[in-house]
Amino acid sequence: MKVAIFNTKPYEREVFEANNTEGRHALTFLEPHLNPTTVSLADGYPAVCAFVNDDLSEPVLRRLKAGGTQLIALRSAGFNHVDLGAADALGLAVVRVPAYSPYAVAEHTVALMLSLNRKTHRAYARVRDGNFALNGLMGFDFHGLTAGIVGTGKIGEVLARILTGFGMTVIASDPYENPACTALGVRYVALDELLRTSDVVSLHCPLTPDSHHLIDTMKHGVMLINTSRGALVDSRAVIKGLKSGRIGHLGLDVYEEEGDLFFEDLSDRVIQDDVFTRLLTFPNVLITAHQAFFTRDALDGIVATTLANMEEFETTGRCRNAVTAASVARPGR
Numbered sequence: 001m002k003v004a005i006f007n008t009k010p011y012e013r014e015v016f017e018a019n020n021t022e023g024r025h026a027l028t029f030l031e032p033h034l035n036p037t038t039v040s041l042a043d044g045y046p047a048v049c050a051f052v053n054d055d056l057s058e059p060v061l062r063r064l065k066a067g068g069t070q071l072i073a074l075r076s077a078g079f080n081h082v083d084l085g086a087a088d089a090l091g092l093a094v095v096r097v098p099a100y101s102p103y104a105v106a107e108h109t110v111a112l113m114l115s116l117n118r119k120t121h122r123a124y125a126r127v128r129d130g131n132f133a134l135n136g137l138m139g140f141d142f143h144g145l146t147a148g149i150v151g152t153g154k155i156g157e158v159l160a161r162i163l164t165g166f167g168m169t170v171i172a173s174d175p176y177e178n179p180a181c182t183a184l185g186v187r188y189v190a191l192d193e194l195l196r197t198s199d200v201v202s203l204h205c206p207l208t209p210d211s212h213h214l215i216d217t218m219k220h221g222v223m224l225i226n227t228s229r230g231a232l233v234d235s236r237a238v239i240k241g242l243k244s245g246r247i248g249h250l251g252l253d254v255y256e257e258e259g260d261l262f263f264e265d266l267s268d269r270v271i272q273d274d275v276f277t278r279l280l281t282f283p284n285v286l287i288t289a290h291q292a293f294f295t296r297d298a299l300d301g302i303v304a305t306t307l308a309n310m311e312e313f314e315t316t317g318r319c320r321n322a323v324t325a326a327s328v329a330r331p332g333r
Contacts, residue, residue, distance in 0.1 A: 001314045002026040003073070004045040006034035007054050009263070012075075015303045025310060033259075036060055043067035047310055052076045052290070053259040058086035065090045071313050075306045078229060080207040084325040095309040095319045099154055100293070100301035106158035108292035109202055109227045112251030116223060116286050117142070143167035148198030150191065150214070151205030151228065152178040159202060160186050171198065174205070192216070203228045213237070221248035227292040230256035235275045242282050250285045253292040262289040 005016065008029045016027055028045070032038040034054035040063070042048045048069055050056060056072065061083060064072070072087065074096040087094050115121050118139040126133070146169045149156045153174075160170050160181050172181060173191040182188070195201060195216060200223040205211055207229035214232045215224065224247055226233050235256055241247035255261070257273055271277050279285050293302075305321070313319045 001047050001071075001310050002028075002045050003047040003049055003310060004028050004030055004042045005049040006030050006032065006038070006041075007051045007263075011299070012303070015299050016307075019300070019303045019307055025307060034060065036063070039063040040067070042069055045069060047071040047073055047313075049073045049075055049306060049310075052078060052081060053263065054081065056082040056087075058083045061086045061090055061092060065092060071095065071310065073306050073309055075302050078206065079323050079328075080229065080231075082323075084323065084328060088325050093313060093319065094323050095313065095321045096323055097302050097305045097309075098321055100305065101295060101298035102154035102158045104295040104298040105155045105204075105227055105292040106162060108253060108288070109155075109159055109204075109225055109251075110162055112225055112227070112253065112286055112288070113142070113200060113202075113223065116249040116251050116284065121286060122283070142200070145169070145199040146171060146197055147200040147202065148172070148194040149186075150174070150194065150201065150203050152181045152186070153204065156202075156204040157181055159204065160184055163200075168200075195219070195222075198222065201225065203232050205229075205232065207231055218246065220246055222246070223249040223251070225251040227251075227253040230254040230258055235279065239275070239278055242279075242285065248284060250279075250282070252279075252285075252287045254290055255287070258290060 003025055005027055008031060013029050020027060030041055034048065034050050036055065036059055039060050042064055044067065046069060048064060050072060070093060072092055072094045074094065077097055077099065079094065079096055082094055084094060119137045123137055143166060147163045149160055149170065149172045151174055152160065152172045156172065157178055157180050161184060163170050164184050170186045171189050171194055172186050173189060173194045177188050195218045198219060201218060202225040205228060212231055213234040238247060238250060242250060255276060261273065261276065279287065309319050309321050
């Protein structure tokens with residue numbers, strides 16, 4: 001299949017080429033993000049491959065359709081950046097990677113927790129400067145504390161296993177209980193109870209209209225971790241929580257306005273996002289740039305599934321990993 005792959009980095013190209021055995025697909029790698037300005041680059045391509053920060057709004061979808069595109073292959077699990085209603089109306093198939101390596105995201109989540117608690121990022125910088133003092137680096141034991149996991153799909157389940165191993169009491173909130181989690185001793189509670197009683201809150205749920213700015217009142221001094229979708233958290237409200245002490249530690253791998261920041265080298269520029277730069281000033285905030293998924297195992301899985309989705313669609317006109325507005329609205333999806 002002839003495919004235009006937008007928003008690609010060298011490491012992705014390497015993995016795509018390694019997995020595209022015998023040149024099964026004609027892959028064109030494009031550095032620009034997919035948006036209204038660049039969409040014309042897809043003219044004549046039956047398929048486009050897009051990432052989380054590409055623009056798949058109705059105007060872009062209409063232009064893709066006019067240029068001959070039939071398939072939009074997302075190399076991500078999330079699809080909140082796609083106007084699925086418009087895609088359905090235009091007859092554009094949208095496929096995704098529903099799962100790759102839940103271990104990658106869950107383990108990065110724990111890395112944020114441990115770094116924030118034991119301040120290893122600050123200690124590393126100190127030691128390199130010859131400062132071996134421990135003032136300001138005191139942490140606490142996770143053992144015996146309560147961790148609240150919002151969303152217990154595959155990633156939430158893996159995280160629950162890790163935190164249970166730490167000796168934490170794990171509670172969860174999800175419309176659909178995961179039997180593997182209940183078998184671990186995870187107790188399901190309403191979201192407001194989870195937020196009120198958890199010492200650590202970790203988000204692992206999709207971004208929907210109902211989950212937008214999901215987080216409300218939490219236990220004083222809580223550690224909040226978000227490695228899921230940026231807009232689950234209201235960044236301005238989080239800043240107020242940090243200033244008041246309501247949020248004791250904040251770890252983010254996603255940010256609601258990350259599209260203009262993440263995956264790019266902006267080290268020689270002045271960042272114009274005042275909310276983001278304000279977050280960076282807090283000593284108890286640790287931000288990584290959407291790298292939780294970024295392991296060799298996960299990238300291999302993402303690319304292999306993406307190519308398989310393309311092949312299935314090309315061969316049958318359908319794909320088991322398709323997502324539509326109707327399927328998202330259907331209970332149990």
